Amino acid sequence: MNFRDLEAFKAVVECGSFSRASEELFIAQPSLSKTIQKLEQKLGVKLIDRTNRIIRLTDEGKLLYEKALIILQQKKELEFALGDMNEQITGHLKIGLPQIIGTFFFPRVAKQFSKTYKDVTLEIVEDGGLEIEKLVAKGEVDAAFVVLPAKSNELEVQQIYEGHFVVCLPEHHNLQDAKELSLQQLKDENWVLFDSTFALRQIVLHSCQKEGFVPNEVYNTSQWDLLIALVREGLAVAMVPSPLVKMFGNNIAVKEISSQYIPWKIGIAVKKNRYTPHALRAFLETVIEIYK
Missing domain, CATH: 1.10.10.10 (Winged helix-like DNA-binding domain superfamily/Winged helix DNA-binding domain)
Known part of the structure; x- marks a missing residue:
């Protein structure tokens, strides 16, 4: 019946x-x-x-x-x-934010989402990109902004943004007047890199290897503002996503990379085959709507 x-x-x-x-x-x-x-x-x-x-x-x-x-x-x-x-969507969501990505993408989403869904609370979980991916795969974080391609096969990811990398030099570097540079021109320089928890680190290393060298790493850090400050003080060069220097690149020389196009792709990730509560579905829809 x-x-x-x-x-x-x-x-x-x-x-x-x-x-x-x-x-x-x-x-x-x-x-x-x-x-x-x-x-x-x-x-x-x-x-x-x-x-x-x-x-x-x-x-x-x-x-x-x-x-x-x-x-x-x-x-x-x-x-x-x-x-x-x-x-009448209610609930509590844990959102994973790698340090750099969170600065650029989360505030705008949080503002719109909290305005629309007042009964849903958002908890920020901060860590390096690779660690954040692991937390999503374990189900300890509901969703996260990640650098693409994601390393974990247990994630379902949708791309929301694409930018590109640029080179950062001290303001009075001998190449400061060049319109653009190849990475190979910087093979003898001292470099500051993101630490091993950052997916960005692997992008930088792989890009340098494509041009025949391993960067001479004198500093590594998990703090993007410290990385820029080390460049500003003339202690190293760096390769970073262009949005980073647009916001915090005063008093440094920023150059486009001529030898290759190095994309910075960002996605929103959830665990594959997991149940998607109404609150999480609403959050994902908000992210896609803002960055479509």
Whole structure:
């Protein structure tokens, strides 16, 4: 017995005939008759007295009709309640933010999301990009902004942004007047790199290796402002995403890279095949809407 069976039986009773009920339900009368017969077989009772053309319910039919009204009303109320859940979203989300990415992408999303979904709280979890990926894969973080391509195969990722890398030199570097540079021109320089928890580090190392050298690493850091400060003080050169220097690149020389295009792709990641609560779905939709 299912909801369709009950709705068909209810229609027959309230219409007073199979023909009128079939018209209301938009199904053929023979099909409707078979549905009622199968319902009787499932229940093992007669529901309708068929000794004349007038629909008369047996005692069992009267009982089923009373219960069917209750069940179908509860079904309708449940559908309304589930619909309301979509409108009244509540919950608590943990959002993973690698240090650099969070600065550029999270504030705008948080402002829009919190304005729309006042009953959802957002908890920030900060760490290096590779560590953040692990937390999402373990289910300890609901969603995270990550550098693409993601290293973990357990993540479902959607790209939301693409920028590119540039080279940062001290303001009075001997190459400060060049319009653009190849990385190979910097092979003898001292470099400051992001530390091993950053996905960005691997991008820098791989890009330098493509041009035949390993950068001479004299400093590494997890702090983007310290990295820029070391360049500013003339202690090293660096390769960073262009948005970083647009915000904090005063008093340094910023050069486009001529020898290769090095993309900085950002995505929003969740664990594959996980249940997506309404609050998380709303957060992902907000991110996509802002950065589409």
